[in-house]
Amino acid sequence: MATSALSFPPGFLWGTATAAYQIEGAVHQDDRTPSIWDVHSRTPGRVRNGDTGDIATDHYHHWREDIALMSDLGIGAYRFSVSWPRVQPTGSGPASAKGLDFYRGLTDELLDKGIQPVVTLYHWDLPQHLEDAGGWPERDTAYRFAEYAGLVADALGDRVTTWTTLNEPWCSAFLGYGSGVHAPGRTDPADALRAAHHLNLAHGLAVRALRERLPAEAQISVTLNLHHVRPLTESAGDTDAARRIDGVANRVFTGPMLDGAYPADVIEDTASVTDWSFVQDGDTELIHQPLDFLGVNYYSPTLVSQRTGTATHRSDGHGASDHSPWPAADDVDFHQTPGPTTAMGWTVDPSGLYELLLRVSGDHPGLPLMITENGAAFDDYANPEGEVRDPERIAYLEGHLTAVHRAIEAGVDLRGYFLWSLLDNFEWSYGYSKRFGMVYVDYASQRRIPKSSAHWYAKVTRANSLPAPAPGSGH
Numbered sequence: 147m148a149t150s151a152l153s154f155p156p157g158f159l160w161g162t163a164t165a166a167y168q169i170e171g172a173v174h175q176d177d178r179t180p181s182i183w184d185v186h187s188r189t190p191g192r193v194r195n196g197d198t199g200d201i202a203t204d205h206y207h208h209w210r211e212d213i214a215l216m217s218d219l220g221i222g223a224y225r226f227s228v229s230w231p232r233v234q235p236t237g238s239g240p241a242s243a244k245g246l247d248f249y250r251g252l253t254d255e256l257l258d259k260g261i262q263p264v265v266t267l268y269h270w271d272l273p274q275h276l277e278d279a280g281g282w283p284e285r286d287t288a289y290r291f292a293e294y295a296g297l298v299a300d301a302l303g304d305r306v307t308t309w310t311t312l313n314e315p316w317c318s319a320f321l322g323y324g325s326g327v328h329a330p331g332r333t334d335p336a337d338a339l340r341a342a343h344h345l346n347l348a349h350g351l352a353v354r355a356l357r358e359r360l361p362a363e364a365q366i367s368v369t370l371n372l373h374h375v376r377p378l379t380e381s382a383g384d385t386d387a388a389r390r391i392d393g394v395a396n397r398v399f400t401g402p403m404l405d406g407a408y409p410a411d412v413i414e415d416t417a418s419v420t421d422w423s424f425v426q427d428g429d430t431e432l433i434h435q436p437l438d439f440l441g442v443n444y445y446s447p448t449l450v451s452q453r454t455g456t457a458t459h460r461s462d463g464h465g466a467s468d469h470s471p472w473p474a475a476d477d478v479d480f481h482q483t484p485g486p487t488t489a490m491g492w493t494v495d496p497s498g499l500y501e502l503l504l505r506v507s508g509d510h511p512g513l514p515l516m517i518t519e520n521g522a523a524f525d526d527y528a529n530p531e532g533e534v535r536d537p538e539r540i541a542y543l544e545g546h547l548t549a550v551h552r553a554i555e556a557g558v559d560l561r562g563y564f565l566w567s568l569l570d571n572f573e574w575s576y577g578y579s580k581r582f583g584m585v586y587v588d589y590a591s592q593r594r595i596p597k598s599s600a601h602w603y604a605k606v607t608r609a610n611s612l613p614a615p616a617p618g619s620g621h
């Protein structure tokens with residue numbers, strides 16, 4: 147724990163993040179059509195308690211209040227996602243004027259309050275029309291995405307400078323089409339790898355579409371949930387298990403996006419599942435577009451071993467399913483890392499973030515990094531005085547921001563940090579049972595209550611430094 151204040155570089159961006167389906171609600175309003183998450187969440191047994199994003203935090207109607215909250219908290223940047231089925235309802239063809247107007251109003255209000263808008267184009271809400279046509283395993287979906295990216299760039303390019311193509315394509319591909327824990331709930335490892343490739347292609351095509359339309363100063367990126375994979379022991383088997391999981395968790399994306407090729411070992415490891423014939427000539431060149439920074443999402447490390455005997459451990463933190471999200475890795479066990487856990491059961495381990503940042507910056511010198519998500523769910527509640535006290539979240543953030551500071555000191559070119567999330571929201575297959583917000587949402591009344599972590603974070607963002615904890619304060 148720090149003993150004196152830790153200052154961050156001048157201009158370090160302090161932000162917070164959300165995603166459209168998790169907060170907007172208003173799923174039937176204006177021209178919006180269903181996304182794969184509308185269909186998935188309405189399918190019995192898919193989401194805890196049968197929760198859906200129908201209302202969520204009703205941000206579609208509370209956005210002014212939510213921006214005012216951010217402004218009060220001194221937030222410098224807001225990362226939100228655009229809902230594809232809201233702005234291009236059938237997933238192809240013309241944009242919805244009403245859909246685009248919503249995001250124009252949102253960005254104008256942010257700019258008015260001095261908050262930098264950071265747009266994510268895809269945070270998992272594929273229009274169901276496109277899933278009906280085959281979804282991400284279908285190549286055409288990548289071209290549809292580039293068309294949609296162009297529509298959003300045309301509408302918001304005069305006011306938004308920072309863009310992210312995809313959020314966590316690993317989840318879209320491997321939870322959506324491998325384990326089926328996420329929408330659309332399909333469970334074929336070959337489809338999951340096809341989806342991963344078409345998401346990579348979608349990214350490359352979208353970057354190209356954005357560059358054609360946006361001014362030269364635009365900052366274009368992608369956000370990956372890079373897994374910090376550790377072997378359980380130093381044995382050859384465990385080390386190899388870590389290499390293989392690193393391949394299908396990380397390098398299947400960073401390879402083509404940042405290095406211009408799929409790693410040979412990933413292709414070899416997954417040969418029993420697919421022959422990769424869906425990769426066409428010229429694809430990896432298209433995917434390999436120059437980026438202005440890489441968005442990194444980190445929550446907890448991943449601990450693996452090669453299975454010995456018959457015992458199986460599947461605590462990979464990605465939800466329960468009879469199908470693995472990890473193609474061709476049925477002989478890899480996932481273990482709970484030691485240490486305290488959050489309400490998701492994820493181990494709190496800031497050293498994983500430090501090590502991950504050093505590795506990524508070492509592997510990709512010259513590529514600035516941004517932490518586009520980091521945060522924790524806890525079982526928060528409003529006390530009789532109407533306050534929400536969340537000392538565990540403050541401790542989590544303090545630990546991770548200390549790790550971030552150490553990484554910067556060690557030479558990592560890290561430009562900013564976005565806390566996940568602004569508001570409690572729809573946590574995918576966990577529904578509303580998990581609260582990640584620094585602002586508590588009473589879903590019955592839609593009342594927002596900033597938690598103690600929000601007030602703490604406001605002090606950090608205003609001072610551009612992490613305060614030294616008062617001795618024995620316990621927050």
Ligand code: IFM
Pocket residue numbers: 165168314443519566573582
């Ligand atoms: O809520 C999600 C978010 O949508 C993507 N990254 C991880 C968060 C917590 O699970």
